[in-house]
Amino acid sequence: LGHPKLYAYPSKESLQSDLYTYVLQAQTDAFARHSKFKVAVSGGSLPAYLASPQLISSSEIQWSKWEIFFADERAVPLDHPDSNYGLFKKELLDKIPSENGQPTVVPIDVQYLNDTQELADAYEQALVRSFAAKDSVKLPIFDLILLGCGPDGHCCSLFPGHPLLREDVAWVAPIEDSPKPPAKRVTLSLSVVTHAVKIAFVTTGEGKQEVLKKIFDEHPDVQGGQVLPCALVNRAAGEKVSWFCDEAAVKGVAFP
Numbered sequence: 001l002g003h004p005k006l007y008a009y010p011s012k013e014s015l016q017s018d019l020y021t022y023v024l025q026a027q028t029d030a031f032a033r034h035s036k037f038k039v040a041v042s043g044g045s046l047p048a049y050l051a052s053p054q055l056i057s058s059s060e061i062q063w064s065k066w067e068i069f070f071a072d073e074r075a076v077p078l079d080h081p082d083s084n085y086g087l088f089k090k091e092l093l094d095k096i097p098s099e100n101g102q103p104t105v106v107p108i109d110v111q112y113l114n115d116t117q118e119l120a121d122a123y124e125q126a127l128v129r130s131f132a133a134k135d136s137v138k139l140p141i142f143d144l145i146l147l148g149c150g151p152d153g154h155c156c157s158l159f160p161g162h163p164l165l166r167e168d169v170a171w172v173a174p175i176e177d178s179p180k181p182p183a184k185r186v187t188l189s190l191s192v193v194t195h196a197v198k199i200a201f202v203t204t205g206e207g208k209q210e211v212l213k214k215i216f217d218e219h220p221d222v223q224g225g226q227v228l229p230c231a232l233v234n235r236a237a238g239e240k241v242s243w244f245c246d247e248a249a250v251k252g253v254a255f256p
């Protein structure tokens with residue numbers, strides 16, 4: 001397994017420009033395998049970084065072949081301010097010119113909002129419908145998963161030291177005690193994340209310096225005894241992982 005790639009950009013625009021090229025390449029690679037581009041996205045600052053004017057207006061992005069899932073989602077209605085779907089719609093979907101086609105977007109099924117296990121199961125079934133029957137494929141293979149990295153080293157709704165990190169059956173799991181509010185969420189499992197063809201993290205700002213130093217330090221004791229979820233992704237997925245950061249975030253980080 002090779003090393004994850006770590007890129008540091010001097011500006012938001014330069015990061016977005018390379019991220020656009022990367023996404024376009026992932027789309028091309030996906031079309032070499034099948035007719036769809038299957039992507040999962042997280043919340044946080046990721047949608048705004050992804051939604052560059054370049055990507056939004058690109059004639060090379062084949063939106064109608066995109067199938068977009070949520071790497072994690074909060075157990076709230078889709079129009080709630082905490083909804084990752086709502087955020088993604090506002091930051092990106094609503095900006096795609098209609099003549100460029102529209103992606104298929106798969107939000108959580110809000111009829112299960114008061115039972116996070118059912119909410120997770122229903123979302124897993126949505127994945128099963130897209131990625132073929134669960135008993136015929138052990139894990140779905142996303143063409144691309146786009147993630148943020150929390151200051152505590154979490155990604156999706158996979159938090160440091162949480163038992164959910166050991167989930168090895170479910171594709172989508174509920175969490176009721178997320179340390180980052182809101183507490184109730186559903187998330188892709190770590191295995192699903194690391195099984196993707198490509199995984200990209202987008203993380204910027206001085207506030208991420210300390211955690212990035214830990215993530216790119218191979219020694220678990222430096223990470224506070226437990227390996228951080230983002231470091232687990234690096235470790236399991238190796239060269240399939242790319243980090244799009246700014247110069248502030250990578251200060252002091254040992255490049256792989």
Ligand code: 6PG
Nearest residue numbers: 042043044045148149150155156
């Ligand atoms: C969520 C997000 C979350 C996010 C990270 C990083 O639902 O809370 O999906 O996992 O990606 O917290 O957030 P920032 O990019 O805003 O730092």
